[in-house]
Amino acid sequence: MKKYTYTDKKDTRSGFGDAITQLGNTKENVVALTADVTGSVKMGDFAKQHPDRFFNVGIQEANMIGMAAGFTLENKIPFAATFAEFISGRVYDQIRQVVAYSEKNVKICASHAGLTVGEDGATHQALEDLGMMKMLPGMVVINPCDYNQTKAATLAIADYQGPVYLRFGRPKVPNFTPENQKFEIGKAVVLNEGIDVSIFATGHLVWPAIEAAERLEAEGVSVDLINIHTIKPLDKTAVLNSAKKTGAVVSCEEHNRLGGLGESIAGLLAAEHPTPQAFVAVNDVFGESGTGDELMRKYGLDADGIYKAAKKVLTQK
Amino acid sequence: MIMSDKNIEEYPSQIRRDIVRMVHDVQSGHPGGSLGTVEFFTALFFELLDINPEKFTVNSTGEDTFILSNGHITPVYYSTLARRGYFDIKELATFRRLGTRLQGHPSVHDGLPGIRIASGSLGQGLSVALGVAQGKKLNNDPHLVYTLHGDGELQEGQIWEAVLYAGAKGVDNLIATVDYNNAQIDGTVDDVLSLGNLQAKFEAFNWQVVNINNGNNLQEVIDGLKHAKSLTGKGRPVAVLLHTKMGYGIDFMQGDYRWHGKPLNDEQLAKALAQLPKTLGDY
Numbered sequence: 001m002k003k004y005t006y007t008d009k010k011d012t013r014s015g016f017g018d019a020i021t022q023l024g025n026t027k028e029n030v031v032a033l034t035a036d037v038t039g040s041v042k043m044g045d046f047a048k049q050h051p052d053r054f055f056n057v058g059i060q061e062a063n064m065i066g067m068a069a070g071f072t073l074e075n076k077i078p079f080a081a082t083f084a085e086f087i088s089g090r091v092y093d094q095i096r097q098v099v100a101y102s103e104k105n106v107k108i109c110a111s112h113a114g115l116t117v118g119e120d121g122a123t124h125q126a127l128e129d130l131g132m133m134k135m136l137p138g139m140v141v142i143n144p145c146d147y148n149q150t151k152a153a154t155l156a157i158a159d160y161q162g163p164v165y166l167r168f169g170r171p172k173v174p175n176f177t178p179e180n181q182k183f184e185i186g187k188a189v190v191l192n193e194g195i196d197v198s199i200f201a202t203g204h205l206v207w208p209a210i211e212a213a214e215r216l217e218a219e220g221v222s223v224d225l226i227n228i229h230t231i232k233p234l235d236k237t238a239v240l241n242s243a244k245k246t247g248a249v250v251s252c253e254e255h256n257r258l259g260g261l262g263e264s265i266a267g268l269l270a271a272e273h274p275t276p277q278a279f280v281a282v283n284d285v286f287g288e289s290g291t292g293d294e295l296m297r298k299y300g301l302d303a304d305g306i307y308k309a310a311k312k313v314l315t316q317k
Numbered sequence: 318m319i320m321s322d323k324n325i326e327e328y329p330s331q332i333r334r335d336i337v338r339m340v341h342d343v344q345s346g347h348p349g350g351s352l353g354t355v356e357f358f359t360a361l362f363f364e365l366l367d368i369n370p371e372k373f374t375v376n377s378t379g380e381d382t383f384i385l386s387n388g389h390i391t392p393v394y395y396s397t398l399a400r401r402g403y404f405d406i407k408e409l410a411t412f413r414r415l416g417t418r419l420q421g422h423p424s425v426h427d428g429l430p431g432i433r434i435a436s437g438s439l440g441q442g443l444s445v446a447l448g449v450a451q452g453k454k455l456n457n458d459p460h461l462v463y464t465l466h467g468d469g470e471l472q473e474g475q476i477w478e479a480v481l482y483a484g485a486k487g488v489d490n491l492i493a494t495v496d497y498n499n500a501q502i503d504g505t506v507d508d509v510l511s512l513g514n515l516q517a518k519f520e521a522f523n524w525q526v527v528n529i530n531n532g533n534n535l536q537e538v539i540d541g542l543k544h545a546k547s548l549t550g551k552g553r554p555v556a557v558l559l560h561t562k563m564g565y566g567i568d569f570m571q572g573d574y575r576w577h578g579k580p581l582n583d584e585q586l587a588k589a590l591a592q593l594p595k596t597l598g599d600y
Binding site: 031052053055057058060062063064065066067068069070071072073074075076078093094096097098101102103104 | 375376377378382384424425426433434435436437438441442443444445446447448449450451452453455456458474475478479481482
């Protein structure tokens with residue numbers, strides 16, 4: 001198997017923050033909005049360098065989404081950022097009406113997603129956001145895996161015309177994808193080619209999936225490992241080709257099993273190429289307080305959980 | 318007056334004919350608030366707004382922008398847009414029909430000229446207007462942003478987020494009008510959930526307030542909106558309390574909240590049309 005290494009761990013939110021700072025200097029029509037969490041979503045440099053284009057609305061997420069939609073009428077590209085929990089479910093109707101249905105070029109930037117927000121507990125752990133967002137017609141949903149990829153994704157969505165939900169997180173995770181990579185919306189990234197089992201991972205689960213694949217390969221299991229950074233539009237060709245090749249599938253995500261990447265893959269395969277599938281996801285429960293690592297382990301969202309899921313699905317072929 | 322070939326006073330009666338005919342034809346829609354705001358729409362679109370219907374684009378740079386926040390009053394909105402030249406008045410006959418661009422509530426998705434944002438789920442238009450207004454400031458565009466809200470709509474919390482923001486940040490290129498008719502679906506606003514002293518509330522949030530005491534008198538509405546316009550650019554947003562009567566212009570509908578979302582039957586339509594001169598010709 002191809003060897004993946006990293007020199008440092010970095011948080012994906014900093015990838016977003018460094019990209020938004022860069023966009024502030026390269027695109028005059030980019031405006032940045034946040035709701036009293038400037039530092040947490042790494043918008044501090046943008047705010048300092050472009051105070052006229054930075055809007056801290058206070059603790060007003062609904063107003064922020066409406067304002068973002070309004071800015072597009074004046075040819076601006078608004079990037080609105082706060083915690084994933086508060087920029088998805090809390091403002092779902094606003095996103096539905098004035099962003100998605102109104103076809104506005106708003107970038108919804110969701111930080112601190114998933115269990116890895118950690119000690120704050122379930123109130124702050126968005127595990128349903130990917131499902132809600134992928135159900136909105138026309139919404140692009142992106143969940144990159146590390147700092148470099150989040151930075152590349154942020155730059156890429158500025159050049160895409162239309163609503164986007166970009167999800168990233170708080171913890172420092174291995175930064176292993178290429179610096180200055182080209183990010184193609186909707187195009188899955190093949191990390192390893194194999195013939196026995198397909199592992200589709202997104203976001204923070206991609207690195208643990210690499211670790212699980214290394215263990216499986218060491219045991220002689222050939223793994224087709226694919227990073228699905230774009231939940232919607234799903235790269236159907238990549239999923240189908242892999243499933244046809246291996247005949248067994250594992251999906252991995254820091255999200256509720258209901259409504260997540262796994263369901264998107266299952267829905268595609270059920271219609272086009274029925275395939276046994278194991279789901280590495282949170283199984284329809286809320287999270288809780290703890291460190292990010294502790295929580296990922298407890299809920300089985302780690303290399304060991306992915307390894308076991310692969311072993312299980314291999315018996316179903 | 319912008320429309321030089323027609324007298325502005327001819328519009329209200331014709332728009333009211335359009336409203337009752339549209340709603341009767343499809344047996345669906347919201348005539349009450351539509352009838353009550355005819356003078357506002359006439360004043361705004363035929364006197365106040367600097368707009369280019371022939372060159373409409375979904376973005377609003379370089380012209381005044383109107384955001385309808387209480388999206389259910391599409392009959393008056395669509396009639397006014399058509400009569401102002403955004404699309405052919407014949408298309409009013411498709412209102413709420415399968416395949417129409419004239420959706421039950423305003424839609425961008427269907428490409429109707431004049432519509433720049435969807436509304437219908439209440440309480441969101443003022444936030445959108447704040448984005449437009451601040452965008453105009455970034456663009457050094459002196460044009461203004463106008464909104465319309467129902468008074469019942471002010472029960473939505475998001476409205477007060479936006480009111481707080483606009484006052485605190487001094488968004489002064491914005492005129493928000495409230496259709497102050499004291500009527501909503503379930504009864505009077507006072508009975509359902511009173512707004513209390515609305516003027517004092519706006520003023521406490523650092524807004525300037527203009528009252529238009531007879532919002533169904535065209536000249537009074539024009540004068541009131543022009544006064545509101547004169548208050549822009551002074552560091553504070555402007556609220557207009559437009560005192561209207563729901564169902565205005567038709568004797569058996571006027572002042573009755575039950576006409577919020579109820580269509581007229583054949584007999585009622587005939588009675589209504591008999592009270593409304595055909596000033597410009599029906600669609």
